[in-house]
Amino acid sequence: RSLPGDLEQAARISGASSFTTIRTITLxxxxxxxxxxxTLTAVANLSDFGIPALLGSPARFETLATMVYRFMxxxxxxxxLQVVSTIGVVLLFLGIAAVFADHIVARFSASSLQDTGASARMELGPARVPVSIVSWLLALTITLAPIVGLAYRALLPAPGVPFTLDNIxxxxxxxxxxxxxxxxxFQNSAFLxxxxxxxxxxxxxxxxxxxxRTKLFGxxxxxxxxxxPTALPGLIIGVAWLIFGRYTGIYNTVWVILGAYICAFTALVLQAVRAPLQNTPIAVEEAARISxxxxxxxxxxxxxxxTIPAAISGAVLVLVTAVRELTVSILLIAPGTTTLGVQVFNLQQAGNYNQASALSLVFMLVGIVALSVTLKSPKVGS
Structure with a gap:
């Protein structure tokens, strides 16, 4: 949406097809x-715990996150704790390299062209119908099929019962x-x-x-x-706060989980506000200084x-992420401090798949509402 539309329009005026314009200008x-x-997706997959724990562990397919959890x-x-801390130090250096590389790319490879209006909408021509069909099939398979599976399990009174109207x-x-x-x-997750x-x-x-907006050194x-923290596995963050909690007296309390959440999720807000702050012209501040x-x-x-609206949008994203969080808190919970994500995991591990599916569907509804709140509207005219 932020790409300058004049370049794509110039390519089309010069006779380039939609495919050529995408290949030579857009990409x-x-x-x-x-x-x-x-980079961010690869790091996120490296750090994920819930999916490989539920799907991989029964098949003895182990990832770094499940190995750390098994050790602990x-x-x-x-x-x-010493073994996991050693793993964490290695991952810390890998995380620093990943974040630094991402920063270099963002700083020196971004386009300095001015935004001259809405991005061009390209006609697909004869390919419109097949592209639409393939896109919808992929989207429905990736998103709707697991949701249907959850609903199927959640609406049955017990495993193995036939799915009929009488049994729903x-x-x-x-x-x-x-x-x-x-x-x-739920109460702990809402507070956290x-x-x-x-x-x-x-x-x-x-x-x-x-x-x-400042020239502060550093x-x-x-x-x-x-x-x-976005480049580190959540379990490593959990281990770090587990050690920190023992030395500060907040171990086995809700505050150590809160500290880990703030450590892990502040980057979401920073990323949300950084672009609007960088794109705001300095003239508005100069006008205030003149006044x-x-x-x-x-x-x-x-x-x-x-930029307060962008910060609020980032905070809502933190809210949704923290409500369903599992990877960071799985090692930090104590009696009285359990979270909703951990309870879904425990229900699944205990074999209570029907209740776990029902609770997961509730999660899904919360996610849909949050997505509708945080989803950015397209620019006018796009």
């Missing part, structure tokens, strides 16, 4: 973003939401998610202002430090206020 301009997305949970190695029941939903541990998990969203929103907003290093405002007031009364 080269997208190259830095594609590389950044590839089952005591299959001597001094598991909402008891799994009632039992799941009335489960005392699920209620505790709301508090983390507020903390990350304010902190990410302030850091974004600091690194984009701005680049500060940006990399905030972004670093008599000091340097700090000029920034906070103009640019900072204009």
């Amino acid at each position: 080269p301009l997208l190259r830095p973003a594609l590389l950044s997305a590839f 949970d089952s005591g299959t190695v001597d001094n598991p 029941s909402l008891n799994n939903f009632a039992n799941a939401v009335s489960n005392p541990r699920v209620i505790d998990g 998610a709301i508090t983390a969203a507020i903390g990350c929103g304010v902190l990410g907003w302030l850091v974004g202002i600091l690194v984009t 701005n680049t290093a500060l940006t990399l430090v905030v972004l670093l 008599g405002a000091g340097p700090v007031r000029a920034i906070f009364s103009t640019t900072a206020m204009m």
Whole structure:
């Protein structure tokens, strides 16, 4: 949406087809973003715990995250905390390299062209119908098929019961939401998610202002430090806060989980506000200075206020992510501090697939609502 549309229009006027325009204009301009997305996606898959734990572990397919959890949970190695910490140090250096590479790409490879209007909409011609069919089939297979599977399991009273209208029941939903541990998990997750969203929103907003609108020494290093947790597996962050909690007296409390959440998710807000802050013209701050405002007031009364919606959007994303979080908190929970994501995991591990499916469907509804809130609208005319 942010690509300058005049280049694509110039290519079309020169006789290039839609495919040629995409290949020679659009994709080269997208190259830095594609590389950044590839890096972040690869790191996210490296750090994921829930999917490989539920699908891979029964088939003895182990990933780094499940291995770390096994070391910490089952005591299959001597001094598991020391072993996992060593793994964490290695991953820390890999994470630093990944974040630094992403920063270099974003800084030196991004296009400096001015946005001259809405991106061009290209006609597909005869390919419109087959492209639409393939796109819909892929989208429905990737998203709808697992949801149908969840609904199928959640609406049956017990495993192995035939799926008929007479057997459809909402008891799994009632039992799941009335489960005392699920209620505790919901209350803890709601508190943690709301508090983390507020903390990350304010902190990410302030850091974004600091690194984009000031010439403070070390701005680049500060940006990399905030972004670093996004390049580390969540279990490693959990282990780090487990060690930190033991030395600070917050171990086995809800506060160690909250600290881990703020550490892990502040980058989401920083990434949301950094682009608007960088694209806001300096003239608005200069106008405030001419009107008599000091340097700090000029920034906070103009640019900072204009980016509050982006910070709120990032905070909502933190809220949704924290509510369903599993990877960071799986090692930090204690009696009375369990979370909703951990309860879904525990139900699945205990073989209660029907209630786990019902609770997962509730998660899905929360995710859809949050997605509708955070989804950006297209530019006018696009």
